[in-house]
Amino acid sequence: MSTINIIETRVRGFIADxxxxxQKKKININDLELQLRKLMDDYxxxxxxxxxxQSIEALQAEGVLTPIQNKQYNGRTPALYLYYWVNIKIxxxxxxxxxxxxxxxxxxxxxxxxxxxxxxxxxxxRIQNVYTFLxxxxxxxxxxxxxRSLELxxxxxxxxxxxxxxxxxxxxxxxxxxxDQLKMVRYGEPFVFxxxxxxxxxxxxxxxxxxxxxxxxxxxxxxxxxxxDYEPELIIYGEGTKIERSFSYFFxxxxxxxxxxxxxxxxxxxxxxxxxxLIEKYPDCSIQPALKIYRKMLDCFEQRNEQxxxxxxxxxxxxxxxxxxxxxxxxxLLFQLWEENKRIPQEVLTNETWRRWM
Numbered sequence: 001m002s003t004i005n006i007i008e009t010r011v012r013g014f015i016a017d018x019x020x021x022x023q024k025k026k027i028n029i030n031d032l033e034l035q036l037r038k039l040m041d042d043y044x045x046x047x048x049x050x051x052x053x054q055s056i057e058a059l060q061a062e063g064v065l066t067p068i069q070n071k072q073y074n075g076r077t078p079a080l081y082l083y084y085w086v087n088i089k090i091x092x093x094x095x096x097x098x099x100x101x102x103x104x105x106x107x108x109x110x111x112x113x114x115x116x117x118x119x120x121x122x123x124x125x126r127i128q129n130v131y132t133f134l135x136x137x138x139x140x141x142x143x144x145x146x147x148r149s150l151e152l153x154x155x156x157x158x159x160x161x162x163x164x165x166x167x168x169x170x171x172x173x174x175x176x177x178x179x180d181q182l183k184m185v186r187y188g189e190p191f192v193f194x195x196x197x198x199x200x201x202x203x204x205x206x207x208x209x210x211x212x213x214x215x216x217x218x219x220x221x222x223x224x225x226x227x228x229d230y231e232p233e234l235i236i237y238g239e240g241t242k243i244e245r246s247f248s249y250f251f252x253x254x255x256x257x258x259x260x261x262x263x264x265x266x267x268x269x270x271x272x273x274x275x276x277x278l279i280e281k282y283p284d285c286s287i288q289p290a291l292k293i294y295r296k297m298l299d300c301f302e303q304r305n306e307q308x309x310x311x312x313x314x315x316x317x318x319x320x321x322x323x324x325x326x327x328x329x330x331x332x333l334l335f336q337l338w339e340e341n342k343r344i345p346q347e348v349l350t351n352e353t354w355r356r357w358m
Contacts, residue, residue: 007048010036011055015064019089021117027084029056029074053078063087094119103131111174118174123167126153127175133182140183148184188249192237194220199233201254208232208290209243211265211274215346222354229292230262238265244277264290267297267334268307268343269315272322279321289325293349296357298333300348307341 014032018025033052037043053076059065067081074080094116100109107127112119129152133140146156155165162169172178179185194216195204208230210216216237222228223235236243236250263278265271279287319338323331337343 007036007040007046007051008055008058010039011052012059015059015086016089018086019064020086021089021120024088025086026068027086029080029082029084033074049076053080056080056084060084088117094121095124103127106131106134106177108176126167126171129153130175130177130182134177137181137183142183142185145179145184145186148182152182188252189242189246190249191239191243191246192216194223194235196223196233204233204254204259206230206232206260207234207236207250207262209236209238209261209263210346211238211240211243211263211271212346213237213239215264215349218349218351218354221351227354227358230260230290232262238263238274241270241274244274244281247278247282259286261285261287262290262293263287264293264346266343266346267294267337268345269319271346272318273315276318276321289322291325294326295330296354297344297346297348298330299357300344300353301333303348304337304340304342304344307343 011032014035018027033049036052037048040046040048042048056065060067064087066085066087068083068085069081070083072082074082095112100112103109112123133152145159149158149160149168150156153159153168158165158168159171160168172182195201208219208228210219216235219228219235223232239246263275265274275287275289319334323334326334
């Protein structure tokens, strides 16, 4: 075997070990050459760097390597870029086309033809499981996403936890199948609530959602003393951002009819975001800020404290949508909070402070 072939073969072997079928990898070209030199005692005698250079140039021309052009070089002549991307491994189709045709009455395999790296054994097994299920849907009942995911993909979080199961992210989109077709639903999470004494589910019309646990208990006391604004028949503990996942559960528990939802949270970026996202996600529901409660919080302006780090500047759109509900004078206070990176926690409202306004 010629010298250049020995070096090129070793370089290609190194790169093949690094290549990944789904993501690029970054390499330091000096580190790669150092590995080569350690394996070849006569590297310098054979002018190994020149052959190494030719090998890298060949791999770049083939599209296996892409230089990272950041003006950093390896300090040799002729020069190479110091860093390269090892591009995604191009794989030949692994799936039998005849087998694909047998499933094409349900699936469109065009995605996999454009992205052969996804033609893995594991992906094919998942597709076969879905195909078998879809052939018997008339006999199946609707279950949760977790239950169906466990049945078809061996783990209940496969379709929900992209960090643990990256293959699950986008799987249904890749095969062109909806959750409805798999007869599965995303159930809302149960939430803690308090119904006013003497009221029944059919009596509920006004609902107050509060962000924090302390004010939830305070609200119950005020409700039972007939002192709570809006006189809600039901109070829901939103538990921070959890209400964004659990709100849909309301419509599984309570009669289908129009409701008035009032939301009260902290006067801070996170609280603004929760309310505005609820309004955007459920446009058919009457959801609005509990202005009377927020105004009591603004009366406690001197009790403002520091905003949590990172909670502010990237949430301007939520702030702007929130403040439009208030008067110009109130908006000035809200903007002052924002500029000072301060907040007013809901805990300023206690049974004692509430009585100031009575």
